[in-house]
Amino acid sequence: MGGVSIVDAKAHLSELVERASGGETVQITRRGKPVARIVPARAPRKPIDMVALRALVETMPMQAEPAGDFIRRMRDAARH
Numbered sequence: 001m002g003g004v005s006i007v008d009a010k011a012h013l014s015e016l017v018e019r020a021s022g023g024e025t026v027q028i029t030r031r032g033k034p035v036a037r038i039v040p041a042r043a044p045r046k047p048i049d050m051v052a053l054r055a056l057v058e059t060m061p062m063q064a065e066p067a068g069d070f071i072r073r074m075r076d077a078a079r080h
Helices: 006-011 013-021 050-059 067-079
Strands: 002-005 026-030 033-038
Parallel strands (some): 002 026
């Protein structure tokens, strides 16, 4: 988290917003004490379309063997 004085923040607001949009949190200070933060905005989550998800899952092939058996077989094959 970078600290920036309020005077510098006023002069370089565009740069600080760019840093925040890149994922960085910028702390604003007044007389050396933190007073505010510029943080990256959260992107709103899109709702899941359950009908489309079910349709996708229906098209996926079933596994030929249970996952536990597959992992065990791979593990045992790697030993030899």
